[in-house]
Structures are given as structure tokens and as C-alpha cells.
Amino acid sequence: MSDNSEFIGEFLVESTENLDQLDRDLLALEAEPGDPQRLASIFRTVHTIKGNSGFFGFSKLGALTHSGEHLLGRLREGKLSLDDRITGTLYSMVDAVRSILRAIEATGTEGDQDFRELSRQLADVALEEAAAADSGRASEQPPGEGTPPAVGSLPQADMAAEVAADSPLESAAPTTRATPAAGQTVESTVRVDVDLLASILDLVGELVLARNELRSLETDDLAVQAVSQRINAVTNALQETAVKTRMQPVEHVFSRFPRTVRDLAKACGREVLFTIDGADTELDRTLIESIRDPLAHLIRNAVDHGIEPPALRLTAGKPRAGKLSLRAYNESGRVTIEVADDGAGIAVERVREKAVARGLVAAAAAAALTDDQVLQFIFEPGFSTAQEVTSVSGRGVGMDVVRTNIEAIGGTVDIQSRRGVGTTVRVHVPLTLAIMPALVVHSAGQRFAIPQAAVNELVPVRRAGGESRIEGLADQPVIRIRGRLVPLVFLDEFLGLRLRPAGRDEGTVVLVRADDREFGIVVDTSTRADEHPRGCRDLLESASLSTIVVKPIGAVLAGLGIYSGATVLGDGGVVLILDLRGVARVAELPPWQQRGAPDAEPPTGTPPGERYLVCRTRAGRRVALPLAEIVRLERFRARDVQVAGPRRLVRRADGFTPLEDADRLFDPDLPPDGMPADAEAVLNLVVVRVAGGDVGIAVERIVDVLTAESPLQASLAGIGSAGTAAIGGLATEVIDLALTTPHV
């Protein structure tokens, strides 16, 4: 029946839409069982599907919908009143019809499932109440045994009702479609084949590229300039409009959720008031499908783990029914979707404990994290603090998958929760992926594009004074930015384009964020002059910021994982777009930075929480020395200090060790003979190992060996100090041992 396939296709599309409407109507009917309009609408929908199935010869579908229609007829006549059992059966019918439609779509036939049991159920339900309602009536023949019943098998009274039901329907049919439910505005829309839309967008993309090229051509001809401006303006407008054709309201995804919540609430024994806001918010159709599963999971979580059972809620002083809200809204160039519940909230302390137990963060650092930062750990794989694993939401395999899926489309997820109050999860999604602003960078003569949304900052490698910001730490080059240590990837070395000479200290660092971790990509500082030989009217175009049309690169290259696509710039050059998550992964960046807690992580390469010897100098300064560098602690009397030229020495077991007064490290102008007059005065010496030998640093008193609660803040470094850290609850200067040498 290949010539029927087009009609069957339309039948499938329409029927699926009708089923969605059925779900909505049934939900509404449950809320208001007496609503005759609703019931009539449901009846009509089922009747339509039944009619169409007869036309195509789908007998199972026909039998099923026939049974459903019979039940609905009884409801309409008031012979039955709606109860849970009836609604449950009707929902089952809707699901069964859906599965038949799926089978038809996949195989062209109705499939192997047997729905006779369900038909019988529908009939039984209709029968029971009817028998109670009209006692004395002869037992009726239930319709449907897997085959469309002959008309004669129905008792006369029912047949009359059926006929009566048919005729008003036929006249009503044309108007039913066109007349929307009261209160809605009539939309004028057309159905367009998606391939056609894709072609249009492709062509617009081409126009954007050509427009870019036109813009980059220099001309003194005013007329040409004027036309070029017009083309520019029109192209921009066309681009915006074309992108809009790909936009679909999130309603497409949201519409199934009321049913999901209802079923879930019943299964878990919860009462849930579910509200949806902003379903008309629009999103690129290619992204819409991608958010469906993550949102479904968040909703399941909220009903199963978030909202408490009614009894528990009452004792907590909350209303019986929990509130679950699904909201979508536009916000600064992206769409935000919020799933909020007023349930039990997440036990932050349990998350904290679990994170420490799993080695994701050190105990000390964990204590310093805020509640919101701790909640980020929920997105780690396998993380679940639910006391029981339910069959509904399963283990904690969900949240990390939610985050991965959202991030795969360029979005982000965050979570807020308060014990006893509720939880809110927010998903941020970019409006579209097809056209986006990007930074074009240079490396070893080749250009690459980085999505602007991922770029935090651009920092020159060399500071104003000329020193390099790059430091080496355990074989991983890093850069210090506002107290944070950010790992670096040299793009040219990473891509195998060129080796950096020993001094890798040229270029610009592009600070990017991927997967909630930050790292820096070192690129060449672009010289605008030489990369666009024809000269360029619009510097922005050739040098850094461009609006690019993202094009796929094909299976052969996508597998590399480090490129997310390619684009063509205004000068016709093809430029690869870097996939930052892939780059971070392939570069094997160290996992120092805790997700979501960039301000609280300990410096890398060193054990979490550096240990220091805290001392007090003779001038009363509180200073610290890294424990790892300390050889021994010794005590001397002032009279043991010997003078040799400008240096003071003490004799120790393995020879003479030069002395340095701790205060003099910070203030070299202090006179060297600030030694105590009393020959018997005791000096505390902290012997440290530096390049070239040992040095004894004289201090007044040794306070304690403590672990730093914060990383070293080099920005607060001064003469003699390597920076300041919070040690023992106080800001403490750490002595810069690099300045201490055994020989002046």
C-alpha cells in the first residue's frame, strides 16, 4: 500500500497530536469531572481515531477505540460517573493507542501486541456501572473481541445512541478543527517540511558569508558603499528571521509532563500541584529534543525525592499537596528552564560528607565551601544521597547525565536547595547553535575559533613590567589569576604545530570555561596588520570577534573530539572551531579544580592544605615557613653567633650555617647587628635548605605547625614574602625562601 503511505503519515501525525490533546483533556476532566465540553471533546477525538483506523484497515486500533468510545458514550449520557478506575482505564487506552501508532510508524503494521484484554477492561468498566444504573436491563454483549464488531452485536438502545452520536459529529467535524478552545487566539501557521527550512537556513548562512566578504573589500565608491550597507542591514535582519524559523515553543516538550507528574505522583503516593509557565518560550528545534530527557529526570527527582508524602508534609506544617513548578523564560540571550519544588530540600551536610568520603575534596577545603558550592557535587557521576533507591528515579545516575546532556548542547545547570524548604534546578540553554559569536585566535600561523560564550577573559602572558605570568608547578604550566591557579594548554604544542622554545612566555592566554572547570589556552598575539593582506575596513572581522556560521565537519573528523565544527570567515578561509571540553580532556589537564568551587580549592601539586611553621619575629611579625623546606629547628645563645665579614654564622654539627634575622628579610635596611645585647639570650633558628646550602632564620618564637586554610595569595606578596595565606585563622606572611641565600 505504498501509495497510502503519505496518508498514513498524515494520519500518524494528526493522531499523535490528538492523543496529546486527549491527555490534556483527561487531566482537565479529572480536575473537573462534570465538564461536558471536555467529555465531548474526548469523545470526538476517540471517534475520529476510530474512524480513521477503519479507513486504513487498522483493526486493532479500531477495536480498541471502539471500546473506548463506548465507555465515553456512557459517560456522556450520564450513565456513568468518572472515578479513578475509569480514568485509569482511559489513560491505558491512550497509551495503548500510542504504542500501536508507534508500531505503525516503525513497521507499517499494527504490531504483535494484543489489546483484547484492555478492550475487555474498557467494556467491563462501562458495563459495571451501567448494570448498577439500569437494573433490570438484559445483559449486554460487550463490544470488541479483537475484531471490529458487527453493528448488529450492539443492543438497539446503544446503537441508537451511537448513531445519534455520529450525526452531530459529522456536521461538527469541520468546525471542530478550526474552532479552538475558548480563550485561545487563532494561530495562523503552516506546516513546512524541515528539510526546506534547513535549506533556507543554509542559504542565509551563505549570504552571511558573502556579506562578510563584501564588507571586507575596500572601496572608495560611495554608491557601492551605500549598497553594501543596505545588503548588510538586510542580511542581518534576514539572519535573525531565518533563525527564528527554527524556533519552537518549549510547549512541545512540556506538554507531556503533566501526565508524567500525575502518574508519578500516584505511583509514589504523593500529592502534587503541577504548574507550567512560559511554555510559549522558544528554542531552536534541534535543542528542544535534547532537553526533554534531562527535564523529565529533574521532574521525576522532584516528585520522588523532593516532595514529601502528604502525612510528612502536614506534620512539617506544609500543605498536603506539594508544589512543583516548571518555568521557562528568556534571559540575556539564552533560555532558562526552572524546575522548582517546595519539598524536603537536599541535605547539604550529607552531600558534603559524601564528597569528602569519595575523595572529591579535602575535608578542610570542604568545610570552607558554601552550601551552594557543595551542591555542585551532586552532578558527579554515581552521586546519590537518597536513602533509598526507588524504582522510579533509580540510583544517582541521573544528575551527571543531566549535566552532560545539557552541556553537550552548550548549556549549563545549577541547583539551589534549602532543607525543609525546597529545591530549584535551573537549566540554561543557548538560543541556537547554528550562528554564534566566536573569538578567532592564531596559533603558529593557523586560525581557530573559540565560542565566545566560553571565553572568560584574555590575559597577556607578559605583565606590564615584562615578567611572565606563567609558572611551572609539578610539570604543569599554570598561570596565577587573582589568587587562582589556572592550568594552561599551549595551543601550538597541543596541536603539534610547533615546538615552543624554552622560554614559552609569549602570546596571549585565553581563559575559558568548559565543564565548569577553567583553563587557559595560550595563543599567539594576533597582529592585525599582517594577517589580512588586502587590508580591512572592519578590524573586528579579521582579528578577533566574529559572528560565525557553524558548519559540521563530518564523521571522519568529529571523532577527534577536539573540534566541534568549522566555519568560513569573511576572507574565505576555513577555520576549525575548538571543542573546549574535548581539548581539556585530550590535554589531560589535572583535575585540581573542584567543579563549582573554584575559589576554595587548594593549590595544586602540593598536598591539600600546605603545612607551615608559624613563627613570631623579634619585631613582632607573624610569619610562616613552608614545612617542607625546613631541615631542623635549633636553639642558640646569642654568644654562639660568630661574625665573619658581613655574615653571622653559627656552628652546627655539619659546619657553619649562616644566620639571617627574619625581620631583615622583610626590611633589608635593618642594621645587621640587631642582635640581643644579652649574650645569654636564646635565639630560635629555623634552618631551611635553599639553593646552595642551609640558612638559619632567626626568629623570636616558634608558634606552631599549622595547615593553611587558604591557598597562597601571591598578589599580596611583598619584599621577603611569597604571599599571604590564612593560617591558624590569621593572615600570615609566608617567607620567600628564594631571597635567602647562604652567600650574600
Add this chain to the structure above:
Amino acid sequence: MSHSPATASLPRRWCSFLLGDACFAVAADIVVEVLRGRPLARVPLAARGVLGLIHLRGRIVPVIDPAVSLAVPREQRTASGPHLVIEVGDDWYGLRVDEMLEVSEIPSDRIERPLTGGEGLFGTFAAETRLVHLLDPERMIHSLVRQSAHHSPRPGGIHGGG
């Protein structure tokens, strides 16, 4: 017909080209265009055999070196050559060849089993003056895709091979 019924659906017109000393051909109906002198954008860390990307009519087209899969010795290749852009499935691919030859008819019953090894060959035709190896680009591309799936980019590859 001495071959399986599948030969009835074999293309009749073939577009041939040289790779080194050997002659290959693809079905003429999958040829999109022949490009000369178009700059190639390199793809750092791509597998061997992926020469780069070109831009054609709004698409980004990967250019591959068929000689890698077909085991044509490197010494025989020309320094540069035209790109034969073909359509495989929904995608376009460019093949870097040495010289374009003619489009000719090859009767299906004259197509024999491939004589040389290498992925992506499905037949050989003995023309008057030479052997023409018939390419099955779909198999060739699929094997390249498979290879690149297992090929993890090794950063800093200038130290190693390649």
C-alpha cells in the same frame, strides 16, 4: 550475466583518475565537482589520510588522500593535484588525485573481482591499455571513519611520527 544480480544496478559511467601509476575510477553519478588550486585548511591531529578541509558551495568538505587506504606508494604521487569531490551518503568528500582522466562507459559484465588489496575496492576492469580499479567510496569512507574513531589525537605529535 556471469555475475550476481547486483551487477545489474552497477553504474555504467565511470570517472577515472590517476594515483601514482595506477588508474582508479568512481561512479560518475557521485561526482560533484573537480576543484583545482583551492587552498586546503589543515586539520591538526587528524588521522593520516585526512589532508584538510575545503569550502565548497556552503559546505565544509574534508579532503582525504585515497592513496593511504589504497596503498599507493608515496613516491609515485605528484606534489599537488586536483580534488575530486564526490558525494557519499549525505556528505561530500574530496579525493586528492594526481590527474583526472576521462569519463567512460564500463559494461557491468566486464567488471571482475578486485586485483589489488585495500579497503574500498570492489572491482577491476581491464581497459585497452591499463587496469582500472573501481572504487567503492562508501566502504573507503567508513573504514576511514572507523579508523579515526580509534585514533585518539596525540597532542604534541610533532615529536612523534607524522
